[in-house]
Structure formats: C-alpha cells, structure tokens
Amino acid sequence: MTDIRAAFDHWPSPPPRGWAADDLDHLPAEGPGGEPGFFEHVELIDGALVFTAPQTRFHERVVFGLRVVLNAQVPEDLAAVTQMDVKLGHRMRPCPDVLVVDAAAVEDDERTFYVPTEVRLAVEVVSPESEDRDRKTKPSRYAEAGIAHFWRVENNGGSPVVYVYELDPATGVYALTGIHHDRLTIPVPFPIDIDLTALPR
Structure with missing residues (x-):
C-alpha cells in the first residue's frame, strides 16, 4: 500500500491485508478523526496496532x-x-x-x-x-x-x-x-x- 491513509477506510478494523511493520513509518500525524498526536505512541504486536497509555x-x-x-x-x-x-x-x-x-x-x-x-x-x-x-x-x-x-x-x-x-x-x-x-x-x-x-x- 503506497498511501497508508487508505487503511482508514476500514478503521477501526485493520486494512484487508492487515497492518505491517513498515506501515508505522507512514502513519499520519493525525488520527482518522483528525485527532492530533493519535499515533504518537503505537506499536505493532502480532499484526495489531497497540496504543500505549500515558506513562507513570x-x-x-x-x-x-x-x-x-x-x-x-x-x-x-x-x-x-x-x-x-x-x-x-x-x-x-x-x-x-x-x-x-x-x-x-x-x-x-x-x-x-x-x-x-x-x-x-x-x-x-x-x-x-x-x-x-x-x-x-x-x-x-x-x-x-x-x-x-x-x-x-x-x-x-x-x-x-x-x-x-x-x-x-x-x-x-x-x-x-x-x-x-x-x-x-x-x-x-x-x-x-x-x-x-x-x-x-
């Protein structure tokens, strides 16, 4: 996928091909609803995007x-x-x-x-x-x-x-x-x- 934004057509489900490790380099600055910093702290664990909570x-x-x-x-x-x-x-x-x-x-x-x-x-x-x-x-x-x-x-x-x-x-x-x-x-x-x-x- 050359444009990762197309994945958000399926949000919150993953795109049909699933999330890949290289996708993390192409996530937008804002979330699918325009939320700033939405993807600032995200990992890919077994093909699923995992959003981390604020740290203590x-x-x-x-x-x-x-x-x-x-x-x-x-x-x-x-x-x-x-x-x-x-x-x-x-x-x-x-x-x-x-x-x-x-x-x-x-x-x-x-x-x-x-x-x-x-x-x-x-x-x-x-x-x-x-x-x-x-x-x-x-x-x-x-x-x-x-x-x-x-x-x-x-x-x-x-x-x-x-x-x-x-x-x-x-x-x-x-x-x-x-x-x-x-x-x-x-x-x-x-x-x-x-x-x-x-x-x-």
Missing part, C-alpha cells in the same frame, strides 16, 4: 535512569537508546523501553527502528496496562528473534526490581539468571554495575 512517573524515571547509567558503562561499540522500535518481523514491531544496540546503528539519525541483529539488550518497564505484553508476549518474541539479553523491571512499592534473562541457545527461550532489588551487577552483555536505589532522575 515511575516508568519515566526508571527508563531515563537506566539509559543514563547504561550509557555511562557501555563499551564504545554500543549505545543505550529509548523510544526506538525493533522490527522483529513483517507484523511485529514493538518499542522496548530501553535498548542497547550497536553504536554504528545509532549513528544513523534517519533510523526509525533497529533489527534484532543490532540489539544486545531489550528492557521493558512493566506498567499496569501492559503487564501481559511486557511479561509474556514481548519476551517470547524477543527470544524468538534471537535477542540474547532481556530485562523486565517491576515496580515494588516505588523501587525498581530487575529480572534478568539470558537466551538459552539450546531451547530458544529465555532463562531467568537473577532477580535484583538494590544493586544490579552482571557480566553480560558487558560488565554492568547499577545502584538501583540511586538511578538518575
């Missing part, structure tokens, strides 16, 4: 804090980014909360997504409206795509708890390698030491 302050500060501390510790060939999609397939384009990707890919300011081979770590900070996606759907899709490292961050009374997973190459699924409450110290995908009680705000 916990979510925002943890995402910001992790990006800052990860960028202070990554080797020169990697970089931590936020609000960037990962194209996992024709009908799968989630937007992880934090990504660690190849620095060469980050240098391209025209990019709107990365591919799994460029991703070293995907992080999801769980929100009440996205619990199932962050705990079940997205991790399984990241694993299927071969992303070797995944973190799930939960809110424990206002404090972040990080569940660290590593891809088991024999099974193709994530294995839990640790649950970190106050401090996160791990050797992969690069040496990381984070004081979770003092993330930058």
Whole structure:
C-alpha cells in the first residue's frame, strides 16, 4: 500500500491485508478523526496496532535512569537508546523501553527502528496496562528473534526490581539468571554495575 491513509477506510478494523511493520513509518500525524498526536505512541504486536497509555512517573524515571547509567558503562561499540522500535518481523514491531544496540546503528539519525541483529539488550518497564505484553508476549518474541539479553523491571512499592534473562541457545527461550532489588551487577552483555536505589532522575 503506497498511501497508508487508505487503511482508514476500514478503521477501526485493520486494512484487508492487515497492518505491517513498515506501515508505522507512514502513519499520519493525525488520527482518522483528525485527532492530533493519535499515533504518537503505537506499536505493532502480532499484526495489531497497540496504543500505549500515558506513562507513570515511575516508568519515566526508571527508563531515563537506566539509559543514563547504561550509557555511562557501555563499551564504545554500543549505545543505550529509548523510544526506538525493533522490527522483529513483517507484523511485529514493538518499542522496548530501553535498548542497547550497536553504536554504528545509532549513528544513523534517519533510523526509525533497529533489527534484532543490532540489539544486545531489550528492557521493558512493566506498567499496569501492559503487564501481559511486557511479561509474556514481548519476551517470547524477543527470544524468538534471537535477542540474547532481556530485562523486565517491576515496580515494588516505588523501587525498581530487575529480572534478568539470558537466551538459552539450546531451547530458544529465555532463562531467568537473577532477580535484583538494590544493586544490579552482571557480566553480560558487558560488565554492568547499577545502584538501583540511586538511578538518575
């Protein structure tokens, strides 16, 4: 489809061919009813457009804090980014909360997504409206795509708890390698030491 606006003839149902990952690059600035910023926060999950709810302050500060501390510790060939999609397939384009990707890919300011081979770590900070996606759907899709490292961050009374997973190459699924409450110290995908009680705000 060359003109994505034609898809809105079928709104709110998907177009006859279904939504595709590349469609996200051609969504209009306004919604089908002229709503400004309608598509500002949208992901494609298994062919369905998913609109994310407004984020909480916990979510925002943890995402910001992790990006800052990860960028202070990554080797020169990697970089931590936020609000960037990962194209996992024709009908799968989630937007992880934090990504660690190849620095060469980050240098391209025209990019709107990365591919799994460029991703070293995907992080999801769980929100009440996205619990199932962050705990079940997205991790399984990241694993299927071969992303070797995944973190799930939960809110424990206002404090972040990080569940660290590593891809088991024999099974193709994530294995839990640790649950970190106050401090996160791990050797992969690069040496990381984070004081979770003092993330930058």
